Amino acid sequence: MTKEDARQRIAALSEELERHNYNYYILAKPTISDYEFDMKLEELARLEHEFPEFLSPSSPTQRVGGGITKEFQSVKHRYPMLSLSNSYSKEDIEDFIDRIKKGVDGEVEFCCELKFDGLSISLQYEDGILVRAVTRGDGAQGDDVTTNIKTIRTVPLKLHGDFPPFFEMRGEVVMPFESFDKLNEQRIEAGDDLFANPRNAAAGTLKLQDSKEVARRHLDNYCYYMMMDDLEQRYQTHYESLQAAKKWGFNISNYMCLCKSVEEIFDFINYWDQARHQLPFAIDGIVLKVNSYEQQQALGSTAKSPKWAIAYKFKAEEVETELQSVDFQVGRHGTITPVANLSPVLLAGTTVKRATLNNEDFIRQFDLHYGDTVTVVKGGEIIPKIIGVNFDKRQQGALPVEFTRVCPSCGTELIQNEGEAAWYCPNTQGCPPQVKGRIEHFISRKAMNIESLGEGKIELLYDEGLIKDVADLYALTYDKLFGLAKEIPILDENGIETGKTRKVSFKEKTAQNIIDALEKSKTVPFERVLFALGIRNVGEVVAKTIVAEYHDIDAIMQASVEDLSAINTVGGVIAQSVKAFFENPINQDIVKRLRAAGLQFAKVEAVESDKPQLLAGKTFVVSGVFTNYSRDGIKAAIESYGGKNASSISSKTDYVLAGDKMGPEKRKKAEALGVPIISEEDFQKMIGSAEKNNDSKEEAEQQLSLF
Ligand SMILES: [Zn+2]
Structure with missing residues (x-):
């Protein structure tokens, strides 16, 4: 060719x-x-x-997709992105219409549109080519997300027809329910936190660095306003401009209506308050815009919002249904959560069959009885909530809901910690959901990331007696895995068995993948291993914080509750959980076996320093803000010259290295203990260098490139 x-x-x-x-x-x-x-x-x-x-x-x-965005550039909007003022009642709308009619001459026509529940985006076109897509940000400037926006099929990359040479389209990026459900399903399997609603999911997706992943998540876009200089010379009305845009290739909603009276407007509002449940995406209200550009200009805008438009917000959706029964679920820490089984009912686009009841106090607060008619809401949350009981509809002889006193899984008598509403099953080692839950947490993506063991495989291995704790995973061999198979029930989005099953089996490739993944997990850094152990109250961030302070497992196991709670952001509750976990001989044994298996139980220290070890044997506490170093940068410098960092001041501290804004408490403590307080300059003299730290230089350069 x-x-x-x-x-x-x-x-x-x-x-x-x-x-x-x-x-x-x-x-x-x-x-x-x-x-x-x-x-x-x-x-x-x-x-x-x-x-x-x-x-x-x-x-x-x-x-x-395929493009990677390392950092989203901040871009100033050519036309500020205003937001709409909200209204919640017919009176608010009537007031708005009165105000408009007083403000302009002649008849007023309103364009009624759906209010998409997503995030606003500004799309800039030059000679018919999409050149830039920017998020709202603070309204004055937003982030350039062009690469990600290009993956959305309903955003035209190239226009056709008689489009203006330069203009902007304002629109909304939404995640359709179908994409949202699929995404959350995948996240359940990956052990990731679920997105609370399609809007959050869309926001999270637009900020992904990998545009391929954005493409996979199937976002959608609707445009609803055109912006350009001399717009009113080209079109007389907003409606007309949108119809033109549709011809050039934009996705413009078909559900738009020109209305003149309050009655017509409310027909539209009332219709969509019901019909929205059949839409494939979420809307949270209706937007009214004055249609004529001339009238829009006469009305003008405040600093925040245009005076010619208003949003009418629908009420949070709620529905009545019957409480059929209550299940008690056991979490991986043994916590018992009551869950209501409801007569299936359509709410916010999905069929709801279950709602969380939180704990015993919640059940008492509503005095719940079996067969009660309850009001369920689904706001931003994925899990629907019960917010009320219709006592008029309570059946005679209905029995009150009693909180179980024994574990629904293993039958052990439950215990309650003083001052807590939650009940626990204390049978941590023998209660199947707790054991399986801990292993599932261990293999999850943010922990050891052994994804090939997901999707029902833990269940199977546990049932086969091959694993009783996380350390058993490393005793698995290809021969033990190969050939195992079992039918496991498929659950619906409410976590209820659907009656269907699927086969989980370990064929050659699956078995080998698992062995490989287990081997690979031995390089997972210590902080994630610590998180994977599943210590109560120790999430990802806390694990990282602890490891930054105590570099290996022995140091952590030996640390006292006081030591641990002295770490910044690690409070007494966390410190006690950590101590309790490592005092338990069963956990000590697990750590011992995981260690023997070759997992990382110490922080990998930075590469051997080539600097003179001028600070050897000295312990520093760093506090405040520095001119030539970032905080981590100055800590790294201390270590590279052989010094040690500590987080709290004690009699063992040699120097407190103080920058700007050092905390007064720290200063007091240092003075009381007679620990010398040195400045950044003193420190640089100590190491005989006034050189700028490389890290901070790079950071400064990166910041500059933002502007
Ligand atoms: Zn139990």
């Missing part, structure tokens, strides 16, 4: 694919099969790879 042939073919394929994309995603009228589309896209990608000089930033291949 000659260069010219390639150029022509790339241009033709790009145009064709973009047209199919428009037919499929905007018009919902595909004219070729998915397979054909993929074949053409593949051909285009191949040609672009071979002839990179013809790769255009608006090529349809950009939608697959």
Whole structure:
């Protein structure tokens, strides 16, 4: 293929694919099969790879993602991104309309639109090409997320028709319920925290560094406002501009209505308050905009929001249903959580069958009885909540809900810690959900990241008697795993068995992958191993903090509650959990076996220093802000010259290295103990260098590049 042939073919394929994309995603009228589309896209990608000089930033291949954004550049908005004032009642809307009518001449027409529950985005086009996509940020400036936005199929990369040479479209990035459910399902399996709602998920997704992952999550976009200089010379009304934009390739909602009276507006509002439950994405209200640009200009804006538009917010969704029964679930720490089984009811786009009841106090507070009619809400949370009981509907002879006194799984009598509402099953070693829960936590992505053991495999290995604790994992061999198989029940989104099962089995590849993954996990850094052990109250961040202070497991195991709680941000409660965990001989044994298996139980120290060990044997406490070093940078400098860092001042401290804004408590303590307080300058003299620390230099440069 000659260069010219390639150029022509790339241009033709790009145009064709973009047209199919428009037919499929905007018009919902595909004219070729998915397979054909993929074949053409593949051909285009191949040609672009071979002839990179013809790769255009608006090529349809950009939608697959692949670009990595290390840091999102902050960009000033050309037109500030205002927010809308909110209203919640018919009176608010009537007041708004009165105000508008007083403010302008002639008849007023309102454009009523859906209020998408996502995040606003500004899309900038030059000569019909998407050049930049920026988040709202603080309204004056936001983050450049162009690479990620390009993966959204409903955002046109290249326009067609008689578009203006330069303009901006404002729109909303949303995550459809289908994508949201799928994403959370994957996160459950990966052991990640779930996104509370589609809006949070969309926000998190737009800020991902890897645009390939963004592409996989299937975001959607709707545009609802055009911005450009002299807009009103091109179009008279907002509605007209959106209809034009639709022709150029933008995804404009079909659910838009021009209304003149309060009655018409409320017909629209009331209709969508119900019908929104059938939409494939979340909306949280309706937006009213004055349609005429001339009238919009006459009304103007405040610093925060335009005076010609208002949002009407729907009430949080709630629904009545029947409380059928209560289950008690056992967490990995033994905590018992009551869960209500409800008559299935449609709420906020999903069928709800369960709601959490938190603890015994919660059940008492509502005086819950079996068969009660309860009000359930689903706001931002994934797990629906009961917020009230309709006592008028209580059936005669209904029995009160009693909190169980024995473990629903192992039958052990429950215990309660003083001052806590929660009940625990104390049978930590013999209670199956606790044991399995701990192992599942251990293998989760943020802990040891042994993903090949997910999806029901722990359950199987436990049932087969192959693992009773996390250390047993490292005794698994290919021969023990190969050939194991079991049918396990499939759960629905409410965690209820669906009656269907799927087969979990260990074939050659699965078994080998697990052995490999276990081997690989031996390089997981100590702080994640500590987190993986599943000590109560020790999350990722706390584990990191403890390891920063105590570099190996022996030091942590020997530390007293006082030592541990002296670490900044580690309080007494955490310190006690850590102490209790390591005092337990069973846990000591697990640590011993994991150690023997070769896991990391010490922080990997920085590379051997080539600096003179001028500070050998000296212990420093660093406090405050420094000019030439970041805090971590100055600590690293101390260590590279042979010194040690400690977090709290004691009689063993040799120097307190004080920067700006040193805490008064620390100063007092140092003075009381007679520990010398030295400045950054003193320190630099000590190490005989006034050189700037490299780290802080780099940081400063990075910050500069933001502007
Ligand atoms: Zn139990």
